[in-house]
Amino acid sequence: MQRIIQYFHPLVWIILSGTVFVRTASFMAIPFLALYLHNELQASPLLIGVTLGVAPLFSTFGGFIGGYLTDRFGRKIVITATVFIWSLTFIGFALASSAIYFVVLNAVNGLCRSFFEPGTQALMIDFTEDAKKRRLFSVRYTAINIAAVIGPLLGVWVASLSSPSTPFMITGFMYALYGMFLLFILNRYEMKQRKLGANQRVLTIVNAVLHDRKLLLFIAGGILITLGYSQFDSTLPQFINMNVEDGVRLFSYVIVANSITVLTFQLPLTMLSEKISIYASLKIGVVIFAVGLFLFGVSLSPWMFIASMVVFSVGEIFSFPMMNAVIEEIAPEDQKGTYLGAAQFKNIGGFIGPILGGWLLTSYIDYMFGVISFIILCSIFIYNRAQRLT
Structure with a gap:
């Protein structure tokens, strides 16, 4: 067990554990977004399709910008700022009274993912030896799949105990909690990143x-x-x-x-x-x-x-x-x-x-x-x- 823990840098294990935490939170809510729009806000199939489509669209084109910002200004500031904006986005899902707001919110959700993913991957790479990077990507993929199993089950359970919007609210608070944790933990480690020059x-x-x-x-x-x-x-x-x-x-x-x-x-x-x-x-x-x-x-x-x-x-x-x-x-x-x-x-x-x-x-x-x-x-x-x- 000790050999497994020592295989990666402690900060890498922290980020991997955080990946399970925030992905579980996300999977509590996002898979049920279409059903929520249909059942609670009576959105049309076209509007639901547009809402679901804007997230991957913005994520696709936002990834490049997010990756550049982490290289230029540092992983820490981009990752933590993104997590807090993400938190507000999910709280917005819970509070939104009209389906049209979900188009904008899900676009922000896609942008946040496109900023967070390259940033956290690059941060873990900074603290991982070359010989271990292949396994790092595989372990990260496992972490995402663990969250994909746990998250939807929790979402169904939480929604059955309260209102359908509760999983969105809980997800928002979980992201805020993770953001505060990152502010504390990332300040304990000296970043190893080589930043892009100002020119x-x-x-x-x-x-x-x-x-x-x-x-x-x-x-x-x-x-x-x-x-x-x-x-x-x-x-x-x-x-x-x-x-x-x-x-x-x-x-x-x-x-x-x-x-x-x-x-x-x-x-x-x-x-x-x-x-x-x-x-x-x-x-x-x-x-x-x-x-x-x-x-x-x-x-x-x-x-x-x-x-x-x-x-x-x-x-x-x-x-x-x-x-x-x-x-x-x-x-x-x-x-x-x-x-x-x-x-x-x-x-x-x-x-x-x-x-x-x-x-x-x-x-x-x-x-x-x-x-x-x-x-x-x-x-x-x-x-x-x-x-x-x-």
């Missing part, structure tokens, strides 16, 4: 990043993988419901299978993947990921869907943490946050995926998962191209 303006950095062909290829590969993953909560539940009796219940079992697989196999598969290169681990994950998606398309029974999800989840374990690891590896020392922020552009795949999947579902359902699997496999050619660049 390195945002437009200069943008120009440099946009001319980094390797980064752009990694982002392109990430877009294709994210496009495939977006089918998990967009077309897959519809596909299951169309092909299996009591599909809603089966999809809940499929979600549980995903969570159990990730939590059970994340650490052992991470240790196994450390024996091969980052690129090899990423490409192995892409292949397994694509196979899992293809198997969904030929599944005929509940057990086949669950088995397909296990395969899908193993691919997720190999590929998703490595997408950030390869970005970190090529980033200059004083631009870690900027590069990790730019990597948020891969979320464009999360916008394109449901649209493409929905069209295939209605027009070419028999070929849907085969087409998506092929698109994911194309990312291997992109990563091979990036790997050959010096």
Whole structure:
């Protein structure tokens, strides 16, 4: 146990624990946002769609700005300020009396995430040896999945005991509590960050990043993988419901299978993947990921869907943490946050995926998962191209 604790710097463990704490808080509320808008505020489907869509949209384009600010002005100030703004955003969700306010609030929610994620990742990288960074990304991914299991269950339980807005209010207070904790704890450690110089303006950095062909290829590969993953909560539940009796219940079992697989196999598969290169681990994950998606398309029974999800989840374990690891590896020392922020552009795949999947579902359902699997496999050619660049 002591060896595990000593593997990472104490501040890294603190941030990882905080990731579980704030992600649990977020998962208490955000998954139920659409239901809250529909049931409590009688929002139209169009307004609900716009509300849900602005968060990933703002997160995609805000990540670059947030990453730059952490590199330019310091991780501490950006992270703590973001957490307190985030706290007020969730309290705003609880107090908002009209659905239209949720569009603005969820846009701020997306911006906060895009500032917080690159900042905390870069902070942990600052305190982690190069040989341990791959495992850091995997452990962080495990922390997020732990929160994804606990948070929604707590949200349902809290909402059943009080009003539907209570989970938003509790989430806001949890973020405020975490912000105060960070103010105290980050002042106890001397930051190891190499900041950008005052002469390195945002437009200069943008120009440099946009001319980094390797980064752009990694982002392109990430877009294709994210496009495939977006089918998990967009077309897959519809596909299951169309092909299996009591599909809603089966999809809940499929979600549980995903969570159990990730939590059970994340650490052992991470240790196994450390024996091969980052690129090899990423490409192995892409292949397994694509196979899992293809198997969904030929599944005929509940057990086949669950088995397909296990395969899908193993691919997720190999590929998703490595997408950030390869970005970190090529980033200059004083631009870690900027590069990790730019990597948020891969979320464009999360916008394109449901649209493409929905069209295939209605027009070419028999070929849907085969087409998506092929698109994911194309990312291997992109990563091979990036790997050959010096």
